[in-house]
Amino acid sequence: MLGVIIGVAAVITMIAIVEGGQAWLVHSLERMGTNLLFVWKKRLTVEERHLFAGRNTELRYDDALAIQQRFPDLLVAPIIELDGQLKAGERDYSGRITGTSPEYSEIRNFRPDSGRFISSTDIREWNRSLILGHTISEVLFGSQPAIGEEVKIADQRFTVIGVMEPKGEIYGHNYDEMVIIPISTALRFFKGTDKIQSMIIHVPNRQHMDEISGALHQFLVQRHEGVDDIRIRNQGEFLSAVDQTLLTFRIVLGGIAVIALLVGGIGIMNIMLVTVTERTREIGLRKAIGAKRQDILLQFLIESTTISVIGGCLGILVGILAAYGIGDLVAKAMPGGGDWGAVVQPTAILIAFGFAVGVGVGFGLFPAMKASKLDPAEALRYQ
Amino acid sequence: MLIQLKHIDKIYKAGQVDVPALIDINLQVERGEFVAIIGQSGSGKTTLLDIVGCLSRPTSGEYWLDGDHVNTLPDASLTGIRNRKIGFIFQTFHLLARKTALENVQLPLMYAGASRKAQQDKARELLTRVGLQDRLLHYSNQLSGGQQQRVAIARALANSPPLLLADEPTGNLDSQSGKDILALFEQLHHQGQTIVMITHDPLIAERAERRITLSDGRIVADEPAYQAAPVLG
Numbered sequence: 001m002l003g004v005i006i007g008v009a010a011v012i013t014m015i016a017i018v019e020g021g022q023a024w025l026v027h028s029l030e031r032m033g034t035n036l037l038f039v040w041k042k043r044l045t046v047e048e049r050h051l052f053a054g055r056n057t058e059l060r061y062d063d064a065l066a067i068q069q070r071f072p073d074l075l076v077a078p079i080i081e082l083d084g085q086l087k088a089g090e091r092d093y094s095g096r097i098t099g100t101s102p103e104y105s106e107i108r109n110f111r112p113d114s115g116r117f118i119s120s121t122d123i124r125e126w127n128r129s130l131i132l133g134h135t136i137s138e139v140l141f142g143s144q145p146a147i148g149e150e151v152k153i154a155d156q157r158f159t160v161i162g163v164m165e166p167k168g169e170i171y172g173h174n175y176d177e178m179v180i181i182p183i184s185t186a187l188r189f190f191k192g193t194d195k196i197q198s199m200i201i202h203v204p205n206r207q208h209m210d211e212i213s214g215a216l217h218q219f220l221v222q223r224h225e226g227v228d229d230i231r232i233r234n235q236g237e238f239l240s241a242v243d244q245t246l247l248t249f250r251i252v253l254g255g256i257a258v259i260a261l262l263v264g265g266i267g268i269m270n271i272m273l274v275t276v277t278e279r280t281r282e283i284g285l286r287k288a289i290g291a292k293r294q295d296i297l298l299q300f301l302i303e304s305t306t307i308s309v310i311g312g313c314l315g316i317l318v319g320i321l322a323a324y325g326i327g328d329l330v331a332k333a334m335p336g337g338g339d340w341g342a343v344v345q346p347t348a349i350l351i352a353f354g355f356a357v358g359v360g361v362g363f364g365l366f367p368a369m370k371a372s373k374l375d376p377a378e379a380l381r382y383q
Numbered sequence: 384m385l386i387q388l389k390h391i392d393k394i395y396k397a398g399q400v401d402v403p404a405l406i407d408i409n410l411q412v413e414r415g416e417f418v419a420i421i422g423q424s425g426s427g428k429t430t431l432l433d434i435v436g437c438l439s440r441p442t443s444g445e446y447w448l449d450g451d452h453v454n455t456l457p458d459a460s461l462t463g464i465r466n467r468k469i470g471f472i473f474q475t476f477h478l479l480a481r482k483t484a485l486e487n488v489q490l491p492l493m494y495a496g497a498s499r500k501a502q503q504d505k506a507r508e509l510l511t512r513v514g515l516q517d518r519l520l521h522y523s524n525q526l527s528g529g530q531q532q533r534v535a536i537a538r539a540l541a542n543s544p545p546l547l548l549a550d551e552p553t554g555n556l557d558s559q560s561g562k563d564i565l566a567l568f569e570q571l572h573h574q575g576q577t578i579v580m581i582t583h584d585p586l587i588a589e590r591a592e593r594r595i596t597l598s599d600g601r602i603v604a605d606e607p608a609y610q611a612a613p614v615l616g
Contacts, residue, residue, distance in 0.1 A: 281477070282479060285477045285479070286490070286494075287462065287465075288436070288438060288465055288471050288477075289465065289466060289471065289490055289491045289494065289538065290462055290463070290465055290466020290467070290491050290494035290495060290542075291462070291490075291494050292459060292462050292494070293458075295494060375433075375438060375439040375440075376438040376439070376465075377433040377436075377438035377439040378439070380438070380473070380477065
């Protein structure tokens with residue numbers, strides 16, 4: 001029975017932990033935002049520049065607005081990045097300032113912790129509104145509330161309207177060190193042009209990513225008077241690399257599960273086989289006093305089924321408890337692992353239970369079948 | 384006549400070599416006899432008991448038990464014969480350790496198809512008869528050797544078989560328990576029970592009324608016991 005319990009528990013725990021790891025990986029990818037297209041301007045060669053001189057070959061704020069109008073289902077966030085110095089009283093901070101639109105927050109799944117994000121009014125009225133990343137807010141204001149405070153960028157006075165939630169670093173980009181202002185304000189006060197650097201576009205349906213990417217490309221080339229100076233990268237391409245990683249993960253998971261099943265199965269088998277000598281004598285005795293072969297097989301079938309099923313149920317219980325226990329430990333031990341947890345799959349439970357009961361009944365019944373074929377005289381004196 | 388063996392041979396195969404265990408055994412046992420079979424170890428007495436008890440089949444010869452020509456019957460019929468016509472008592476008791484005395488005695492009744500109530504009533508009666516009425520619910524490992532052998536005797540008597548077969552029944556007991564068990568056998572014998580007992584101890588064989596001596600697979604003597612054995616002590 002112990003063998004069955006350990007076997008089942010081991011399989012369930014291992015699968016739950018690996019599944020937990022996988023779920024965590026998927027989740028951390030989703031934090032980055034999903035179904036995204038990245039649009040930016042391709043650098044033209046000297047020849048191309050010469051060739052296309054006089055044509056409209058820049059990525060402009062208008063392009064973003066036109067896309068939003070032409071494809072109303074998409075969320076479009078134009079982006080411009082500047083270097084600048086922020087001053088708040090005695091403290092200052094030099095770094096990257098991002099100008100973007102209200103859609104950015106939703107596209108990146110990145111939301112204000114307090115205050116609010118850029119609004120369409122901010123964009124329309126070139127408001128000097130400022131949103132600080134979590135870390136920057138601490139740099140400039142310590143633990144004091146930053147909302148409503150004044151910050152100077154160059155000679156312009158900005159008002160802090162929001163502080164973003166902590167999000168950490170994802171693929172080299174530290175969200176907590178972002179400084180965000182309305183894109184219209186950035187263009188008007190710091191650039192004096194309407195050239196933007198890039199756009200991030202969210203596509204509602206992942207199946208249509210390629211299709212929409214193509215349509216956008218065509219639309220922009222048309223706006224740029226036939227010059228193909230646009231590059232669009234599909235996050236799907238990136239995600240397919242991630243899918244590869246996940247596939248590897250699943251293969252590893254499968255391997256671990258098979259090994260756990262084998263180890264569990266061997267444990268069960270051993271415990272069933274250890275009692276063979278004793279059981280063979282018992283079978284000899286039962287035959288001597290009048291048990292028919294089918295009486296003995298039925299008895300052993302019932303016995304090993306009962307033991308396997310009870311052991312299997314206990315194993316499920318132990319396995320689930322162990323999985324959540326270990327999951328908790330991992331979550332506490334891992335930096336940023338707060339949302340890490342074991343995932344107990346019903347399939348894993350079914351497979352582990354079925355396999356353990358199968359092995360248990362098989363190895364309970366098999367020696368009984370062999371022993372019941374012996375002469376009672378032989379079985380009685382089996383050593 | 385309860386037992387009739389005619390020209391019984393039993394040959395074991397050890398690899399390529401044939402090892403004869405019994406050679407041309409002819410033996411008759413009447414109802415009500417108390418027969419001791421003695422011989423050195425390796426003389427074939429256990430093999431003979433196996434054949435008489437239908438636990439294995441002779442290589443050749445005829446075996447009649449209580450009117451049945453048993454060596455021609457299929458395994459399933461032999462199972463029934465063992466259940467109803469033979470009670471076994473072994474040197475190592477062969478009780479089931481995880482069952483109580485009562486449950487051990489119930490087993491042959493269960494395999495005979497008796498109702499649970501009938502099994503329990505009969506088992507209780509038999510255990511009372513062998514003096515274990517206050518040990519009914521003890522597990523066999525909670526009983527002394529002598530008590531375990533009494534349970535085994537009660538089990539052997541469960542289906543009131545015409546033949547009781549005992550294989551060194553006192554071999555694992557201290558001398559006092561051994562005497563008590565032998566006294567029980569004698570008592571059963573006086574009640575008309577046919578008993579065939581294997582032993583290597585002449586003092587024990589002396590308690591039987593007939594003594595058969597085996598040597599190298601052959602019967603070398605078949606005589607009334609009280610004439611053959613000198614009374615010691």
